[in-house]
Amino acid sequence: RLGELASLSYGLAMTVVAMKTVTPEPAESGALVARLETLSNAIERLPRVIPPRGKGEASAAPPPCDLQDQIAALTSQMEDVVAGGPIERREKAPEQAEKGEVKKKKGGFFVSGAFSDPAYSRFALKGTAAVMISYLTYTLLDWPGIHTAMLTCFIVSLTTVGETVQKLFLRIAGCLVGALLGIVSIVFILPDTTSITSLVVLVGLVTLPAAWIAVGKPTVSYIGFQIAFALYLCILQGAEPGFDLVVARDRVIGILFGDLVVYLIFTRIFPVSTLTQLRLDLDKLIRQCRDVVKTKAAFDPAAGAIQEAGRAYATLETASANLAAYGYETFHSGNRRLRAQANKLAIKALRGFVNALAVVAAFPPPQGDAEKSEALRQLLLHAEMNLQTLAFSLAAPFDVSSGALVDSMPPALSPDDEPSPQISALEALMARLNNVKMTLFHYRRLLHTEAGAYE
Template sequence: MKSVVDNSWLSLLAPFPGRAAMAWRIALVCALTAMVAMIYGIPESAISCYLVFFVMKPDAAESSLLAVALSVLVAIVVVVLFVLTNLTLDLPPMRIVTLALSSLLLLFLASASKLGPLGGIIALVLAFAMTLLGYVPFGEAATRGILYAWLMASMPMALVLIVSLTVGRRPLDLLRGTLRDRLDAIARYLESGGRAERARLRDMMGEGQEESMKRWGLLRGLALARRDETRRLGVALQESYRMVFAALAMREGGQPQQRAGLAARTREVGQALSAGRPAPAVMVPDTDSPAAEQAWRALSAMAGGPDVAPAAQPAEPFLSPDAWRNPEHVRYAVKTTAAALICYLIYSALDWQDIHTAMITCYVAALGSVAQTTQKLMLRIIGCLIGAAMGVGAILFLIPHMSSVGSLMLLVFAGSFVAAWVAVGSERVAYAGVQIALAFLMTVLQGFGPSIDMSVALDRVIGILLGNVVLYVVFTQLWPVSVGHRVRGDLGLALQGLARMARLGEGGRDKAVAEASVVAGRLAGVRSALGLTALEPRGLRLDSERLRELVAVTQSVQALCMRLLIEPPVSDPALAARLETLARVVTNDERANARRPPVARSAPERVGSIEHLSQLIEGR
């Protein structure tokens, strides 16, 4: 058993296409950031380097846009800071109130809008700058500090932009690679039908189309490729994702010659499209299998002319649909802000400024459910200890022999590469990689050159650990959110997506792929969340019966999604209405059960509850 566990964890650190490229680019930007900060005397270079981990993406275009967006938002924050400084410099209580209100607003937007992680980053920069106002004696120093805070955030963004535009990976190359890998996985499964190949296809289905279609939208919007190839790639991405569903719906055995022929043509089309060439025409043979027919039709569409653009992903507004109805967004902002203020008050009361990393940790380590927070706590503590060990080792054995900024750049590059290698991997280890980066950078980047001050390094590590502990206590004691609550919300949204698919007729064949992608992504998140239930305290943890029911519902929703995508598209308003009703049942089940004791639930009431969703869905 131990070797199996060890191999499983080691597999999460194994190389995959693009991992090394992403890691060395992040490390390069961090090294350049450290160099610029050392030369021009920009303080807190560790935070500047740390921001790179949130903005740097595999796609050069997306990284560039995020860097520009963050720079603009930070510039707005700087203007706000100038105003707030005049109002709060001589009034510490007002400064705390202002910090809390701005943090609440930005964290609410981070949870309830498409601003996402950028909201947390801006909240971090603003809160950190506001806390520093307590250490400046007069207005001119405060103004200078605010400008340094602006440089601290905007300088690494400029370097991200430069590196992305010079040595970044083009969206076209990434999309070609995605298409090649997807079609190769489909062909392998059609040829062997093995468990490993089927698991790979299921992973691809769960990954969805959102990232690929976002990348394709940048490719088209910025005119980064020829128009004909852009359209051809868009159609191929859409149809290849449909083929993933179709291949999984085809049972092992049965017409092996047809499967082999489909696999051969899939490889042929994939090789042509990934090389930037039009694929040869594909004729759709007669078959009695709806899944096989859909696969052949998808392959034929990929080999067609570039005169038809793919269907767009379902449009999402800036604010989430439940932004004003779901109290979890406000509670998330309140809990994170409370944890950050507690840490601020602790190190202010102790007059121990070097553990200010506690407050920084609160803004970058918060998650929704108790299980997620617990998992992240373990990963971050492990990552913190690894990063601290790397930093302390460097202070003891390497930095005493360094006398230039160039040597420090090499050290930052090496440590950031290790952290980035972990951070760009699976979610099961990514948070550890981010924490390795924070602990390592905070340890080795002190002042404006190589430093061997061990006390500052240890204080910063203590601050990181303190922040993680405070965050864990706040998130598990104040409005704790169970995995079951999050799962029901995602299942409800998935059922609403199925309802929209059920209303689509013949003209909605392409839109069905976009909806199926969103549904599959939500179900992948549900399965991941259900795997964390053991980390919850007994008072919140799902019992075994309820857990089995949720797993069964997830499987039924996945099966219906596949069926709606594979079968000939026919509008079914009755099924759509039933799915919308089930979505409301799933979402409100926990709330209804909390209002009444279990003994008050009669048999007819249980028929409408979550236990029978599988039977209702399958009884289409």
């Protein structure tokens, strides 16, 4: 029941956002607001066991005609789930399908292609080489204090150059801040520490800002973990407070040495660019957006399109993280500032398009006027065709002489017809799509003229 309520509440939230987007001042709906508040209180006190209600007790509601009707319908469904009504069992949408046939993934300890894909063996060899170099270095030098170099190799070794360099920079930044706090604590605070209470207070006060950073944006959250880790390595040297600054020095040197070893190996031996995964993410995002538009063009219920839009949001976040990691591959480029600006503009354009697509996805299927329904279908098919064109342009080799694929405006209604909110939402979607096309065109041109070292 909680899973069903989560799905329905997601659709309800997207419908409310769509209504506020197309209708800044919606009609008075005080009764609906009261129902939602009552429903919220009921869900908060939802018991573990709910007596199931008979199937005949649920009344069939008419299909929604607009966004407000859809909000009322979703509210009724959630109320029915809370009251113990029967839950419709849905088949999970397949993540991968080819020519209409669903490929079932076989579970197992190893990923698919673990022994056939050379990328996995290369990664294993690079990781092993980094660890062995670190281990042999502090063993031959008889310097066990820098054993953190070996731990560092396990932590910062990631699949692509961009991800590895990003994690490496975050670890260095957090290490230096944590080591500084640790040394200050050893010199000025620990000598006056006379009880476990004082030590707990010290650890808590320094852990608090580190934890605050750790739950922040994924691009910087690891700094918080590393600050706390470096601090603990410095001040927790044994069963009692330690005052030896050599321990703090050696452990910091070990972290920096491990970062250096990983950087040299992963950027020089079989480097793997984040750009490859980024291209796959963009292709997946466009396919998911096409699925949303095709679902709307078939006039299916809005629930399916809303679920597809949710998957598009998740893919967009993954692409955003990969794009941020790709920026670390090009920090040595003379055009890095222009690249960073292009990254921001590309993500901003894609996010605006997915937001506009979610508004379109939230609309219920049209009812009544066949002429306007057909005009709406043509607009949706036009958008789907343009998404397909965009996918082909990204997959094809770049041609500087080609245009930016700016689309003409979609077929409009006659001047006497007043566009419906759904038509207006579709026109905004097409404007966002043209913005995405132009942004990605200029970004690809930048990649073509300033190819990265690891592309």
